[in-house]
Amino acid sequence: MKLTSMDISTTASASSIVFDALRKAIIQGQLEEGEPLRQDEIARLFNTSRIPVREAISRLEEQGLVRTQRYKGAVVTELSPKETREIFDLRALVEPEIIKNAVPLMTQELLATAREKCAAFSASKDPMEWGDLNRDFHETLYSASDLTFFKEIARNAIDRVERQIRAQLVMSNGMERAGREHFAIIDACEAGDAKRAAELTRLHIEGAKESLLKHLPGA
Template sequence: MNLKSIDISEMASASTIVFDMLRKAIIEGDLTEGEPLRQEEIARIFNTSRIPVREAISRLQEQGLVKTQRYKGAVVASLSATEAAEIFDFRALIEPEIVRDATSRMTDDSLLAAERACIAFSACTTPMDWGNLNRAFHAALYSPSALKYFIEVSHKAMDRVERYVRAQLVMSNGMGRANEEHFAILNACKAGNADAAAALTKSHICGAKDSLLRYFPKV
């Protein structure tokens, strides 16, 4: 036998595909706050029945990305400035620990991947890509860590605020500063200085929070 092994049981079901697409649309702001998610409309778009759509919406609700009311349906969740700030505080607590753990586990490969992501972010020109590349950099930085639960939770936290990060990057012209901070974190990692990398990550996140609150004083 000489066939490439593909685990066919890992193939995506309709409800998983719908979930991923809706999640992406919400995170990236293609679906705006408060916008209702009509089951039939979504089912039409993906050419399925409403059943997979409903399961996808259940999962989104569990993640806090939508809010549902019985017999009224789901709407895209929104955050007050206070709530957004709290999630940034949360990230500022969690993510430095991930970076600290990751630093000691980084290989040449993972450092190179992080550097590539960092460079890609710095070279990016269209605002729409900023969010994705910013996220890609953080993912590359965190992935060597063994703290799988921390990483999972931090991703969920990022999902909740990513749209605001994007908006803030655009409105505050924050790309330059974010870029500098990324390279600073990366260099601390390269030097194997876990404490410095963690501290820089913390101030990076706190800075993003402050900038956000300046630009959206009362979201």
């Protein structure tokens, strides 16, 4: 008799678990900008040694989410207004291309779930979940695209300004406006108008950038 390969839930490595958890904590703002990451504190938290923690931190550094100095350790990266602007400019360049590529590949199912997420975002009253719902909507649309590297870039760029995005959503009428723009984007996607969806995405990002930078000092 032959056993099926079972494929036991591929237990992730400790370093991956720590990496994911730290990444999430950083982009959700649970760790403040400039806050140092103490290796053995984190190790105790996850019941591991410092080895996987160090590996996780070095990967976070490679992604730009933390920066480290020899013998001083890692701190959560802080972005200047100028750097924030640059990342939004990068997003405004890359993400429309993803949408343009994605629209012809979107299935009816995907459009349906995207519209659901769009509605869920606009319906939410809890500011704590706005960031996740917003991201969820965009990632659903992007998931139809087969531009893996473009998506990788976008994901990292969004990671780096996730905190600012969350701030932008709660400030003034950021949430209301984002909701309107989301509906416009998905309308264009359903209409199969890739160019329009891309342009609306660009404007969506540029708009967020402007409203954000209005509230920041320089740049």
